[in-house]
Amino acid sequence: MPDIKLFFTPGACSLAPHILLHETNLDFTPLLIKPNGLEVDFPSDYKALNPKMRVPVIVVDGEVVTEVPAICTLISQLSPNNKIMGATxxxxxxxxxxxxxxxxxxxxxxxxxxxxxxxxxxxxxxxxxxxxxxxxxxxxxxxxxxxxxxxxxxxxxxxxxxxxxxxxxxxxxxxxxxxxxxxxxxxxxxxxxxxxxxxxxxxxxxxxxxxxxxxxxx
Incomplete structure (x- = not known):
C-alpha cells in the first residue's frame, strides 16, 4: 500500500481531493494546515514541501504533487477502478x-x-x-x-x-x-x-x- 499524505485547510479547494480520497477508499493521513482568516498559517518547513505556499499538497511514497487537477489525476491512478477521471x-x-x-x-x-x-x-x-x-x-x-x-x-x-x-x-x-x-x-x-x-x-x-x-x- 502506498504511503499517502494529504495537506489540507478546512473549506479550501483541498476539499476536492479530500472527498476523492474517501470516495476511492484509499488509506491516507490527513494533515491539517490551519487557516488564519483569509490567509493560512503554514508551518516553517512547509515551503520546502511546496514553494508555492498553497494547499492542497499530496505526498505519495515521498513524491510531492500540487495543484488540484494533478492531484485528482494521481488519486485516479492510485484507484483506477473508480473512474474519477473518466471511463473513456x-x-x-x-x-x-x-x-x-x-x-x-x-x-x-x-x-x-x-x-x-x-x-x-x-x-x-x-x-x-x-x-x-x-x-x-x-x-x-x-x-x-x-x-x-x-x-x-x-x-x-x-x-x-x-x-x-x-x-x-x-x-x-x-x-x-x-x-x-x-x-x-x-x-x-x-x-x-x-x-x-x-x-x-x-x-x-x-x-x-x-x-x-x-x-x-x-
Missing part, C-alpha cells in the same frame, strides 16, 4: 476541460480576486480593491451561468451518472458562493448536484473531519 478517453478529456476551467477561471479569476484582491494589484487603495471584487463577482456569475448550462437534469453528476473529479471540485466553489452571499436561485441544476453530493457518505465524512456544516437542506 473522451470523458477524460472532458474532465480536464472542466478542471482547467474551474481552476484557472472560477477559482483563480473568480474567487481568488474576490477573497484576496490585494494579491492582484500593487495598489493599496481600497477603492481599487473594491473594483477588483466587483469584477470578481461578475466573473463568478458568468462562470456559474456557464456551469448551469452545461449540467443536465437527466444526469446525476456533472458528466453523467458517476461521480468524477469535476463534482468534487464544484463542491468547494459552490460553498464559497454561499459564504459570499451570491444569489444561487438562478442555478437550480447546480444546487441539486450539490445537494446530492452532500448526501454522499464521503462528503459527510469530510465535512465532519474539517468541522464544516452542509450548505444545502436535506
Amino acid at each position: 478517453p473522451l470523458e477524460t478529456v472532458r474532465i480536464y476541460e472542466w478542471l482547467n476551467y474551474l481552476s484557472g477561471t472560477v477559482h483563480a479569476a473568480g474567487f481568488g480576486l474576490l477573497f484576496r484582491p490585494w494579491r492582484w494589484t500593487v495598489s493599496g487603495d481600497e477603492e481599487v480593491h473594491v473594483g477588483i471584487k466587483e469584477k470578481a463577482r461578475e466573473n463568478i456569475r458568468a462562470a456559474f451561468e456557464l456551469i448551469e448550462g452545461r449540467l443536465t437534469e437527466e444526469s446525476t453528476f456533472a458528466l453523467g451518472d458517476e461521480l468524477t473529479a469535476v463534482d468534487a471540485f464544484l463542491y468547494p466553489l459552490y460553498r464559497w458562493a454561499v459564504v459570499s452571499a451570491f444569489d444561487l436561485v438562478p442555478y437550480p441544476k447546480l444546487g441539486s448536484l450539490i445537494r446530492r453530493l452532500e448526501g454522499r457518505e464521503s462528503v459527510r465524512i469530510v465535512l465532519e473531519k474539517e468541522g464544516l456544516e452542509r450548505v444545502t437542506e436535506l
